[in-house]
Amino acid sequence: MKILQIGGTGFLGSHIVKKLIERNHDLTIITRNPDNEMPFDKSxxxxxKGDILQLDELEISANFDVLVYTAMVPFKPSRISNKKFKELEVITKQYFQNTIELARKLSCPLILTSGASFETKGDEVADENWPITRKGMAALGMCYDELISEIKTHNSIPIIEMLPAQIYGNGGMFNKMISMAKNGKIVLLGGGKNFLPRIHVSDCADAYVLAIEKLPFGQRFIICDDENVRVKDFMLYLAKIFNTKKVVAIPKFVLRLVIGKHIFHTLTMNTKVSNELIKKELGWKPKYPTYREGLKTLKE
Ligand SMILES: NC(=O)c1ccc[n+]([C@@H]2O[C@H](COP(=O)([O-])OP(=O)(O)OC[C@H]3O[C@@H](n4cnc5c(N)ncnc54)[C@H](OP(=O)(O)O)[C@@H]3O)[C@@H](O)[C@H]2O)c1
Known part of the structure; x- marks a missing residue:
């Protein structure tokens, strides 16, 4: 297939790229820095070379079977002021709007990425019919729901939505957690009693490859492994894998002061989700059904 990808150089994106190369797809990546080193065979x-914020300057003449969006607005995972949050919200909107506009210009189906941000209580388990909870960093994508509903109402472009859980693996922001564990100290933020679903980056990339090859238009897929996990259990297992001696718990009220309300809400939200739909519709199955199998790969 002829595939155009925005975000193919990122943590998730580069894993998708590796798999698409293995499967002999014809892949083109939009990147701001094509000369950078990349974790796949660039040849x-x-x-x-281009920036999704500069849509008018993007020169694309070829036709594509699908446009895949796995880009993310760059931000530092530290305290975010309300002013900074508003700025990021405006930029996030431009990323989504321009990507949708690009798909329209190219008359090309779109695979769009958001996140599995659902707030559940007790035994509740969210599926794809639940409304996305726009709380914490997920509130940056407030425009997303409106844009999607507009596309669906007017049937303007064939679209598939991918909603990954927290992605872990070697790379991206997760590298920070790994180096902390290797350096002998793990920080447990806010007690960690809340559930936060996870997905190994390789399994997440497999889900995209299936979506690209099967193109089930109109679908929205949650991508998570088979076991909803508490933050604490996940982090303690990470500590076990790396033989990390020190586990420091930061109480919620301190955490909120240090990291601010936006990241605080993201880290402390309770989320249980189901992967039934993607298994049924795409025949997807995680190679790492739980964090226990997945985290072990970080040492390989
Ligand atoms: N990581 C997670 O735990 C997680 C969880 C749920 C959902 N997601 C979603 O999954 C997607 C991928 O996440 P990730 O962690 O893999 O992100 P990432 O590693 O930060 O990747 C960022 C990618 O976005 C591209 N990009 C950023 N700004 C761009 C711009 N202005 N124009 C063109 N490309 C731009 C970068 O390309 P260049 O630098 O090469 O230009 C890079 O390839 C995101 O949509 C994210 O919201 C991630």
């Missing part, structure tokens, strides 16, 4: 893909 096997084409590059378009």
């Amino acid at each position: 096997k893909v084409k590059f378009i």
Whole structure:
């Protein structure tokens, strides 16, 4: 297939790229820095140097079977002021709007990425019919729901929505957790009693490959492994894998002061989700059904 990807150089994106190369797809990546080193064979893909914020400057002449969006607005995972949050919200909107506009211009189906941000209580388990909870960092994508509903109402472009759980693996922001564990100290933020679903980056990439090859238009998929896990259990297992001696618990009230309300809400939200739909519709199955199998790969 002829695939155009925005975000193919990122943590999740590069895993998808590796798998698409293995499957002999014809892949073009839009990146701001095509000369950078990348964790895949650069000779096997084409590059378009460009920025999704500068849509008018993107020169694309070829036709594509699908446009895949796995980009993310860059931000530091530290305290975010309300002013900074508002700025990020405006930029996030531009990323989504411009990506949708690009798909329209190219008359190309779109696979769009958001996140599995659902707030559940007790035994509740969210599925794809639940409304996305726009709380914490997920509130940056407030515009997303409106944009999607507009596309669906007017049937303007064929679309598939991917909603990954927290992605872990070697790379991206998760590298920070790994180096902390390797350096002998793990921080447990806010007690960690809340559930936060996870997905190994390789399994998440497999889900995208299936979505690209099967193109089930109109679907929205939660991508998570088979076991909803508490933050605490996940972090303690990470400590066990790396033989980390020190586990420091930061109480909720201190955490909120240090990291601010936006990241606080993201880290402390309670979420249980189901992966039934993606298994049924795409035949997807995680190679790492729980964090226990998945975290072990970090030492390989
Ligand atoms: N990581 C998670 O736990 C997680 C969980 C749920 C959902 N998600 C979603 O999954 C997607 C991928 O996340 P990730 O962690 O893999 O992100 P990431 O590693 O930060 O990747 C960022 C990617 O976005 C591209 N990008 C950023 N700004 C761009 C711009 N202005 N124009 C063109 N490309 C731009 C970068 O490309 P260049 O730098 O090469 O230009 C890079 O490839 C995101 O949509 C994210 O919201 C992630």
